[in-house]
Amino acid sequence: MMRGVGTLVLSLFLVEGCARESRNFRLDPPIAASLDAVAPMPNRIGGAAPETDTVLGQPYLTNAYNLNQGKQLYTWFNCQGCHADGGGATGPAFLSGWWRYGPQAVSVFISIRDGRPEGMPAFGNRLTTEQIWQLTGYVRTIGAYSAQTAAPSRNDAMQSRPSENRAPATVATPSDEWPTAPSR
Amino acid sequence: MANRTLPLTLPIALLCSGCTGWQSVLDPHAIQASRLEQLIWLFVAVCGVVWVTVTVVLVMALLRRKTPYSHTDTRMTRIVRAAVIATVVIITGLAIVSFYATRGLSSSDATALEIRVRGYQWWWEVTYLDARADQVFITANEIHVPVGRTVSLQLAAADVIHSFWVPNLTGKQDLIPGRDNTLSFTPREIGVYRGQCAEFCGLQHAHMALLVVVESAGAFEHWRQGQLAPAATPRGGEQETGKHLFESKACASCHNIQGGTASGTVGPDLTHVASRRYIASGLLETNRGSIAAWVADPQTLKPGNNMPRVALDASELNALSAYLAALQ
Amino acid sequence: MLLAPRLRIRRGVSPNLDQVKHVGTLAPAVLLGLCLQSSAVLATSAGPNADEPKSPAMSVDPATRSSSLAQIDRHNVNQLEPVFTFRTGRLGAQGSAPLIRGDKLLVLSAFPHTLFAIGLARSNGTLSWQFSPTANRVADGLHCCDRTHLGPVAVGDRIYFSTLDGHVVAVDAEHDTPVWDVAVADPGQGETLASAPTAAAAELIVGNAGDDYGARGWIAALDRATGRTLWKHYSTGPDQDVGISADFKPAGPRDQGSHSWPGTAWQHGGGSVSGWISYDPRLQLVFHDTGPPAPWNPDPRPGDNRWTSGVFARDARTGEARWFVGLHPHALFPWRNGSANLLLDHTWEGAPRALLVHPDADGRLYVIDRQTGKILAADSYISYPRVARRASAEQTPRTNVQVRDVCPAWPGALGGDAALDQTTGRLYLPVSRLCMDLEGRSANYLQGTAFIGANVRVTSSNESDGAVVAWDVISRRAVWSIRERFPVASDVLVTAGGLVFYGTLDGRLKAVDAQSGTPLWQFGTSAPITGQPTTFVGPDGRQYVAVVAGASGPYGLAQQAWIDRRDATAARGLARVIANVGRPRDPSGTLYVFGLP
Secondary structure, eight states, X not given: OHHHHHHHHHHHHHHHHHOOOOOOSOXXXXXXHHTTOOEEXXXXXXXXXXXXXXXXXXHHHHOHHHXXXXXXXXXXXXXXXXXTXXXXXXXXXXXXXXXXXXXXXXXXXXXXXXXXXXXXXXXXXXXXXXXXHHHHHHHHHHTXXXXXXXXOXXXXXXXXXXXXXXXXXXXXXXXXXXXXXXXX | OHHHHHHHHHHHHHHHHTTSSTTOTTSOOBXXXXXXXXXXXXXXXXHHHHHHHHHHHHXXXXXXXXXXXXXXXXXXXXXXXXXXXXXXXXXXXXXXXXXXXXXXXXXXOTTOEEEEXXXXXXXXXXXXXOSSGGGOEEEESEEEEETTSOXXXXXXXXXXXXXXXXXXXXXXEXXXXXXXXXXXXXXXXXXXXXXXXXXXXXXXXXXXXXXEEEEOHHHHHHHHHHXXXXXXXXXXXXXXXXXXXXXXXXXHHHOBOTTSSOBOOSSOOXXXXXXXXXXXXTTEEOSXXXXXXXXXXXXXXXXXXXXXXXXOOHHHXXXXXXXXXXXX | OOSOSSOOOOOOXXXXXXXXXXXXXXXXXXXXXXXXXXXXXXOSSXXXXXXXXXXTTOOEETTTTEEOOOSSOTTTGGGOXXXXXXXXXXXSOOOOOOEEETTEEEEXXXXXXXXXXXXXXXXXXXXXXXXXXOOOGGGGXXXXXXXXXXXXXXXTTEEEEEOTTSEEEEEETTTTEEEEEEEOSOGGGXXXXXXXOEXXXXXXXXXEEOGGGTOOOEEEEEETTTOOEXXXXXXXXXXXXXXXXXXXXXXXXXXXXXXXXXXXXXXXXXXXXOXXXXXXXXXXXXXXXXXXXXXXSSTTOOXXXXXXXXXXXXXXXXXXXXXXXXXXXXXXXXXXXXXXXXXXXXXXXXXXXXXXXXXXXXXXXXXXXXXXXXXXXXXXXXXXXXXXXXXXXXXXXXXXXXXXXXXXXXXXXXXXXXXXXXXXXXXXXXXXXXXXXXXXXXXXXXXXXXXXXXXXXXXOOSSOOEEEEEEETTTTEEEEEEEESSOOOSOOEEETTSEEEEEOTTSEEEEEETTTOOEEEEEEXXXXXXXXXXXXXXXXXXXXXXXXXXXXXXXXXXXXXXXXXXXXXXXXXXXXXXXXXXXXXXXXXXXXXXXXX
């Protein structure tokens, strides 16, 4: 009897382990179009995410497949040239937990899609909305300072920093090292 | 008559069809594939004989009447000894033959045509190398070679392990990231041969096919000159619009078309996409309709591949497919 | 008298970004008219300024970075002390040198630029006027790794400077008004400017920067009066674009600039002309470097990649190429040049020869015949830390393959512009002894974004990453060398007083004996010194030494506040190397003027 129960419990665990996260390769076109409909604040920092993103459960922040695609896109579209692997160069770092335009995913999305006035190029006409969301999710994983439910896989390339799946990946930068705003 | 012979002819026909065709190991069209085919038949023959012998002996052993053990011990020892010696001899012989056959597969030939094949998920980038830089060109998923000339492939991978396998021409060789492998073959007959990726590489591993077109030296040179030329100038308003769309939308971020401003290197080079027999790595035959279908919705045709669905309306799709279908 | 009775250090007023503005709070009425036609700090010709009349306030010869002033010499330099400072309040790349003009000192701030004129007639350097051209902030994202020396330069009664976002601006010095402002480089294509225009013959010559962004290199001549482009030649492409005609040496096949590249890769092939352009008025030639090819990963660009990574000699009037020396065909490593070529007329192996001294980023000093382009010497001026191996052909970077311990690292062995003392034939080189690991990645070309194709980690020796080397050009050997803890990223100044001035990344301006290399004086400033120290004679007839402290160039990038050093590839691999320098006490560009008491 006990052995039967034990077998049942074990098989339930095994069955549970077979379930994998769902991957949506093809968004319905109206949904894909609606993902572009962010409602930014007037200063374009922060704002409301598209309704479909919330309804779908924020798939670009929580789905490992999307984060992995974001990681691939990060290399393909020259993000590393200005942001390195999150350490920054011409562009600011993502690792440090300091976000110039705020940590909200919507702000990062707007930065990538529309560019920012001091050197960030606009990628809105160079990438699809879904790709920009995948990049947004990945960028926020680099600078995550709390444990995430999903993470992209490790680098095959040169591993230059702590991997994204070591959560929390960063310790927030102490305030006396925050960059001072440039004077105008 | 037909009723009685049909059950017999059908399996025979099926069996024989496995021996020919454009993706068959048993239909060699290159020197290396011939050697491998001979090796296969040798193994099949030897192993077949061994199998038959063993089965006969087994059946005999099962059907024999039991006799009291008299001098069976000595006989058994002799039989076992003979079997062991025979096994060792056969296996050693096969190993030696196999060694010489596979060693002959890679030949270093100074006059070989050098081609670099880089495997991506899930397509093949083909770069024709040359000592003169301006004779170097890049294409995708289709390799043309002149008949009778040794081709030396430098195999590289961009992301995960793939494997290059064109059964009519030569054996498999892996494409391993960070490592350079080589593979060479010398095609003997003109024809078109299909190959595919032979190492599981992800979602669309099954749809990662390529074509090797073996043609005469003159036809090859003509093709090569065509590939070196920049892309065909668009003719007519629709193609002009298509070119403009290609360069202003997301297409140019991933694809390269020589002679325009699109210089992306993430996806296949499309300078002469319409000159290839298939698109999407052997998925669809190249024509305007299939190009339009692919551009409109790549994720339904090849789910999980890295080409996103770019939102286009009907007139844009028409213009774009007209432009791409004209890039001979 | 420039100095008040007791030493006072005053800060300049914080600048505004309005247009030309006169600030006269403490100074008297703005001085109108300049009585002295002084030749400029970064003026134009080789040797004594042939175009402009000589002036007693003559300062630094831009062709050799040497000064004939000898008031401050090895005996009294240890008494050198700061006279005043002026804080520009601007963060960002600050590499430009101050320019003395009459009794004003002109300083160009980091981008977005403001040109400050600091009056010297009254004590303590008060802001006299300032001018800010409109700035295209897109260029903020394009400025990575070139050392910026954007000016100003003075020619006649006009002041010219380049801006990071691709403009050349002319300002009338007497009336403090802008005269013209032309856009020559397009930041949308990844182009910026990193050098002030050079005055040659009757025109201004300027070259672009941006080979990290796939910009095609070019050099152009502008009309001094109107700013109109007179001619423009490229570093890659067909002979017609490059300016190669029949009398070009070395003679070779046609259109090498496009045939040594696959397909149309030359259209974004790099080869920028971001460094100082030298002018020889006697031969009527200009000499300039072309930068490394794009992308850094050599895999996508088989072939010799003409005409990148070499030195061009061009006719000063027409821009036609006379000769080219290809120092790194199919450059495997992205060493960037852009440090000045120095002109030296000397006997070489018995015969008098016109020489071009070219300290290269690969750690070798090339001596080239200026007339024919023949390489006469190529000697290594640098030694590397114990673990390093020299870059060689066996270590070929390819996609997905890492090469380790390549020396020098990508910023090059030369950290700044060298100085040449023409009387002794000695060259003073600021050296960086860093090495790097490089991994090739696939490079995708997107206009206006970085086109690199490489992951880089730079390694430090943790003992001595830099040096200043005194090299005897004619006898081809090092005379002395000073080891520095950090890479020496400033330009060098040599004076007739027997002094060599240079600055370090931890903010010290140092003076050493030119003869022996003995350190004589140093001063700690508030920011890394990566610019050109300069010296001039003030209106009171006394000699001063000035430098603008502020981080520029690749090392400056690594010290920006937003870099996170947990990523070994941050700031193109330099972040960890510079970690020990620490953040600057005051990252804003600040002018320091020193004088004898």
